[in-house]
Structure formats: C-alpha cells, structure tokens
Amino acid sequence: MIKKFLTTEVMSVFFILGTTVSFAADTLSESEVKYAKILRDKALKSDLAYSILESLTTEVGPRMAGTPGDERGVIWAEKKFKELGFDKVYKEPVTFDRWTRGIEQAEIISPFPQNIMITALGNSIGTGEEGIRAPIVHFETFDDLTKAEAGDVKGKIVFISYKMGKTRDGSDYGKAVQARSKGASVAGEKGAKAIVIRSIGTDSDRLPHTGNMNYLENVPKIPAAAMSNPDADLLLNMLKRGSVELGLKMTSSPGKPYTSYNVIGEIKGSEKPEEVIVIGGHLDSWDLGTGAVDDGAGVAITMAAAKLIAEGKRPKRTIRVVLWAAEEIGLIGARAYAKAHKDEIKQHITGAESDFGAGPIWSFDWSSTNEEEPIVDQLADILKPLGVEKGKAKATGGPDLWPLRALGMSTFSLRQDGTDYFDLHHTANDTLDKVDPIHLAQNVAVYTVFAYSVAQVDGDFGFDNKY
Ligand SMILES: [Zn+2]
Structure with missing residues (x-):
C-alpha cells in the first residue's frame, strides 16, 4: 500500500514538474x-x-x-x-x-450570364475537361452547411458567403478558414457536386485567395474553389432574385x-x-x-x-x-x-x-x-x-x-x-x-x-x- 501510495505521489509530483513551464x-x-x-x-x-x-x-x-x-x-x-x-x-x-493547379474558370450561366474570378484551393481535384454545371445552394457560414439536410445539397454547388472580419491579430481567420479547409468534405458527404466559397480574405479586390484544403477519408471528393470578395457580393445579389446556375471548370490534380x-x-x-x-x-x-x-x-x-x-x-x-x-x-x-x-x-x-x-x-x-x-x-x-x-x-x-x-x-x-x-x-x-x-x-x-x-x-x- 505504502509503496503504491509513494509511487502515485512521486508520479504526481513528476507530472506537475513535467507540466510546469516557468523559466529558469x-x-x-x-x-x-x-x-x-x-x-x-x-x-x-x-x-x-x-x-x-x-x-x-x-x-x-x-x-x-x-x-x-x-x-x-x-x-x-x-x-x-x-x-x-x-x-x-x-x-x-x-x-x-x-x-498542380491547371486551368480554373467559373461563369454564372443563369439568370445573368457573366464570368467570375475564382481560384482552385490547394489539393483540390479538378472537374474534368467538360466541367460542372449546377445550381448554387447558399450557406452563410460553414456551420450552416454542417447543419443542412443532404437533400438540399445533393447535386448542387455549395457557396459559403461568410466574410472574414479585419483585425490586428487576424483572430477571425480561425472561424472563416473552416469553409476552406473542411467545406469540401462536408459538402461532398451530403452529395454536392462542388464547393465555391467566398475567399478567406479582407480586401475588396477582384482577386481570389487560394489556400490548402483537405478531404476526409471515405467521403466523396469534390472540386473546391474560392471566388473573390466582389464576386461573392455579386452572387448574393443574384441569389436575391432567385436561383443561380454556375459553371465551373478546373483541371487541378494531385501528382507524384x-x-x-x-x-x-x-x-x-x-x-x-x-x-x-x-x-x-x-x-x-x-x-x-x-x-x-x-x-x-x-x-x-x-x-x-x-x-x-x-x-x-x-x-x-x-x-x-x-x-x-x-x-x-x-x-x-x-x-x-x-x-x-x-x-x-x-x-x-x-x-x-x-x-x-x-x-x-x-x-x-x-x-x-x-x-x-x-x-x-x-x-x-x-x-x-x-x-x-x-x-x-x-x-x-x-x-x-x-x-x-x-x-x-x-x-x-x-x-x-x-x-x-x-x-x-x-x-x-x-x-x-x-x-x-x-x-x-x-x-x-x-x-x-x-x-x-x-x-x-x-x-x-x-x-x-x-x-
Ligand atoms: Zn505563411
């Protein structure tokens, strides 16, 4: 008993020492x-x-x-x-x-056709040469996407419109970046054809922001891209008027x-x-x-x-x-x-x-x-x-x-x-x-x-x- 007690005591002291990081x-x-x-x-x-x-x-x-x-x-x-x-x-x-990045293009097919500025997210698969066409399903945040019914997402291109806030310490990055890093897996699991997020960025330039994304195991892989901030605003204005169909072509691919x-x-x-x-x-x-x-x-x-x-x-x-x-x-x-x-x-x-x-x-x-x-x-x-x-x-x-x-x-x-x-x-x-x-x-x-x-x-x- 005593021996056991001492061992535990010594171990707990060791544990405390091990987790103490005051300077010497x-x-x-x-x-x-x-x-x-x-x-x-x-x-x-x-x-x-x-x-x-x-x-x-x-x-x-x-x-x-x-x-x-x-x-x-x-x-x-x-x-x-x-x-x-x-x-x-x-x-x-x-x-x-x-x-490799390859070609990256996106266009609004309907209701008001025009091109938008996108970039593939790092590690994303491509769409194939023929591209993808599908209606947009819009979520304000990554959390909203996670809560969505698969039936609302299936066969569509997911658009997350959350806009990162500007701060001295970049503290909103952690919240905003989830759409980029995990969005494709969540959308893919619910049967989406692709995901195109608002860029994780605080500017108003018509330039998309790239960045890495990852696919969870055992989830269908779908193409993932980001559009510029002004294009996300444009898309929101169109969505106020009804449904929007997007065309997407990306030839990005994993390599050796x-x-x-x-x-x-x-x-x-x-x-x-x-x-x-x-x-x-x-x-x-x-x-x-x-x-x-x-x-x-x-x-x-x-x-x-x-x-x-x-x-x-x-x-x-x-x-x-x-x-x-x-x-x-x-x-x-x-x-x-x-x-x-x-x-x-x-x-x-x-x-x-x-x-x-x-x-x-x-x-x-x-x-x-x-x-x-x-x-x-x-x-x-x-x-x-x-x-x-x-x-x-x-x-x-x-x-x-x-x-x-x-x-x-x-x-x-x-x-x-x-x-x-x-x-x-x-x-x-x-x-x-x-x-x-x-x-x-x-x-x-x-x-x-x-x-x-x-x-x-x-x-x-x-x-x-x-x-
Ligand atoms: Zn860096």
Missing part, C-alpha cells in the same frame, strides 16, 4: 542589455532584410511546394546563407505529394511524390554551440503572387537578424535559422524537422517563427505558467522604443514551431500587426511593393534583440511536455 532563465547583465540596445539600433538602420526579400521575389518569385519555383528557392536559400557568411549551411529532405528541403543556416554559439535558438520563416509560398508577404518577409527578417548578430559579438548559443519547406500544404517541413530532431529536443532552447506578413511587431508573448518573468521584463524594456508591448504568457511560436512545441520546446510569439495581412494573403497581390522597408527593419530589430538575448542569457525557458 537568468537576466542579462547591464553590459549585455547595453549591447542588445546597440544591436537593436543597428538593425533598425539596416536595409539587409529588404535586399534579401527583393532578391528572393525577383530571382525566384512564386515557390509553391513541388514546383520548379520551390526547387529554385532551395538553391537560392543555400546560396544566400553562404553569401551572408553563415557558419554552417545545410538542407534536410521533406517529401510530400505534389499538386516530390522531395523538397528545409534549408538551414547557423551562426555557431561561442560557449554552448549544441544549444540552439530556432528562428525562421517558410520558404514555400502559394503560386499566384511572388510570396513577398507570405512568407518571403519571414525568411528575410530572420536571415537578416542572424547575420546582424553574427557581425558583432558571438552569442553563447547557436542561432539556427530554419527556412521551412511546404508549410502551406500542411506544415510538412516542420513535421519532418521535428521527427528528425526529436532526440535533441531539449537542446532546442526556444524560438520564434515570423509568418504573419511584414507589418510592424507590436507585442510579444512567451510560453510560461508565470505572467511575471524577469527576463521578459528586460526584453520588454529593450523593445519598448520599437513600439513593442509586453504581451501575455501564452505564446504559440508560429505555425512551423507547433510540432516542436508539441515535443516540449519553449516558444515566443513576436506579434506583427496583421490588419492588412488578409487583404493580400494567398493572392496574386502578394508582391514586394506591399512591403514597407521601415516596418521590415523594425521586425529585424525585434528579432535581433530576441535571438541575441535568449542565446546569451544563462538558464533556460522551461520544457513543456504537456502535449
């Missing part, structure tokens, strides 16, 4: 704080990130996973890391099924497996080189724009931050910049990295991914059970002149860090202003002219301070294995 980090010395401020001010004046982004968008352009652009992006990234003088540059394989790469550049630590701070962005993009904002900006910001740190005093820990492959089609590169590095997870001290555009950073979060951490207050003080506020103890780290976080790695979220992010997201409008060089440099300054400080400080940021 020291604070920076006065001279380190002074040095971090020098780095901050130097980064703020640097145009390095903008020149990296200009290079990526001009010399490579669109980098959809599995395309020749993806391949050129990998070559570009290795070359750029080397040019910038990173100590170690290497790549790790990431394999996935390729998808393809191997791309996570491309990695390191600035080697001077005292604890085996301990790493992970920063980065994803190297792949969608194919419609040049992937400047999503996520060329994240690539450029983090490459520049590490390079600016390397030009000065060496940090104690290694700064590892990971340019993630195939993020857009389901965090494939991030999952491959987590699998390959799971045995070294405790050497991954903390990290942050930049993947929310090129707007200025206005706040930062950390992952801890404590709202008060002395190193966080120090960081907040150094970042304050950049307009960055201390946020909350609830960081998620960015999408490509989720698989590492699931293994227990600590993360920070350096939160960008995303008010305009979903105007451009996954559209042909995602191009370099949308990036403000001053905002980009502010991002670099924040990443420089963050990466240097967490690489330098003694102690760690906890290990959270609660997942």
Whole structure:
C-alpha cells in the first residue's frame, strides 16, 4: 500500500514538474542589455532584410511546394546563407505529394450570364475537361452547411458567403478558414457536386485567395474553389432574385511524390554551440503572387537578424535559422524537422517563427505558467522604443514551431500587426511593393534583440511536455 501510495505521489509530483513551464532563465547583465540596445539600433538602420526579400521575389518569385519555383528557392536559400557568411549551411529532405493547379474558370450561366474570378484551393481535384454545371445552394457560414439536410445539397454547388472580419491579430481567420479547409468534405458527404466559397480574405479586390484544403477519408471528393470578395457580393445579389446556375471548370490534380528541403543556416554559439535558438520563416509560398508577404518577409527578417548578430559579438548559443519547406500544404517541413530532431529536443532552447506578413511587431508573448518573468521584463524594456508591448504568457511560436512545441520546446510569439495581412494573403497581390522597408527593419530589430538575448542569457525557458 505504502509503496503504491509513494509511487502515485512521486508520479504526481513528476507530472506537475513535467507540466510546469516557468523559466529558469537568468537576466542579462547591464553590459549585455547595453549591447542588445546597440544591436537593436543597428538593425533598425539596416536595409539587409529588404535586399534579401527583393532578391528572393525577383530571382525566384512564386515557390509553391513541388514546383520548379520551390526547387529554385532551395538553391537560392543555400546560396544566400553562404553569401551572408553563415557558419554552417545545410538542407534536410521533406517529401510530400505534389499538386498542380491547371486551368480554373467559373461563369454564372443563369439568370445573368457573366464570368467570375475564382481560384482552385490547394489539393483540390479538378472537374474534368467538360466541367460542372449546377445550381448554387447558399450557406452563410460553414456551420450552416454542417447543419443542412443532404437533400438540399445533393447535386448542387455549395457557396459559403461568410466574410472574414479585419483585425490586428487576424483572430477571425480561425472561424472563416473552416469553409476552406473542411467545406469540401462536408459538402461532398451530403452529395454536392462542388464547393465555391467566398475567399478567406479582407480586401475588396477582384482577386481570389487560394489556400490548402483537405478531404476526409471515405467521403466523396469534390472540386473546391474560392471566388473573390466582389464576386461573392455579386452572387448574393443574384441569389436575391432567385436561383443561380454556375459553371465551373478546373483541371487541378494531385501528382507524384516530390522531395523538397528545409534549408538551414547557423551562426555557431561561442560557449554552448549544441544549444540552439530556432528562428525562421517558410520558404514555400502559394503560386499566384511572388510570396513577398507570405512568407518571403519571414525568411528575410530572420536571415537578416542572424547575420546582424553574427557581425558583432558571438552569442553563447547557436542561432539556427530554419527556412521551412511546404508549410502551406500542411506544415510538412516542420513535421519532418521535428521527427528528425526529436532526440535533441531539449537542446532546442526556444524560438520564434515570423509568418504573419511584414507589418510592424507590436507585442510579444512567451510560453510560461508565470505572467511575471524577469527576463521578459528586460526584453520588454529593450523593445519598448520599437513600439513593442509586453504581451501575455501564452505564446504559440508560429505555425512551423507547433510540432516542436508539441515535443516540449519553449516558444515566443513576436506579434506583427496583421490588419492588412488578409487583404493580400494567398493572392496574386502578394508582391514586394506591399512591403514597407521601415516596418521590415523594425521586425529585424525585434528579432535581433530576441535571438541575441535568449542565446546569451544563462538558464533556460522551461520544457513543456504537456502535449
Ligand atoms: Zn505563411
């Protein structure tokens, strides 16, 4: 009995310790704080990130996973890391099924014939050369579709008209994106012929937003597309007048497996080189724009931050910049990295991914059970002149860090202003002219301070294995 009791007691203590993620980090010395401020001010004046982004968008352009652009992006990234003088540059394989877009056309056949602007959703099947013609069945939200009777949906093209709201933190994306990611499976199960949603975007341009979707197993696969915001409004006006018939032609198709790469550049630590701070962005993009904002900006910001740190005093820990492959089609590169590095997870001290555009950073979060951490207050003080506020103890780290976080790695979220992010997201409008060089440099300054400080400080940021 006693033995059993003790075992349970020990286990519960262990469990509590295992789920506690308060920091064991020291604070920076006065001279380190002074040095971090020098780095901050130097980064703020640097145009390095903008020149990296200009290079990526001009010399490579669109980098959809599995395309020749993806391949050129990998070559570009290795070359750029080397040019910038990173100590170690290497790549790790990431394999996935390729998808091709093909032709994408839609027209209102009746009552008032005209073309509308659509794009296929990533991973969607095509309609066949002959296309599909069917009446529209309209739902205001994804939830409304889930509640619909199969009899109302069968043989029709589902249209979901929910319009994503515009906020600084992109908080409406989670609700809006369900129509894109799961709509086809729900509609397919109820016997729909296809689904064409209002784009998950906050603009009024006549440009559709692409993005990934997935089919649930054992559900009939149907073609899935998104129409531009003005075309969704047009369709609603027609539906006020009665039934609408839509014609849809898409030749998108799944393809054979393809191997791309996570491309990695390191600035080697001077005292604890085996301990790493992970920063980065994803190297792949969608194919419609040049992937400047999503996520060329994240690539450029983090490459520049590490390079600016390397030009000065060496940090104690290694700064590892990971340019993630195939993020857009389901965090494939991030999952491959987590699998390959799971045995070294405790050497991954903390990290942050930049993947929310090129707007200025206005706040930062950390992952801890404590709202008060002395190193966080120090960081907040150094970042304050950049307009960055201390946020909350609830960081998620960015999408490509989720698989590492699931293994227990600590993360920070350096939160960008995303008010305009979903105007451009996954559209042909995602191009370099949308990036403000001053905002980009502010991002670099924040990443420089963050990466240097967490690489330098003694102690760690906890290990959270609660997942
Ligand atoms: Zn992204």
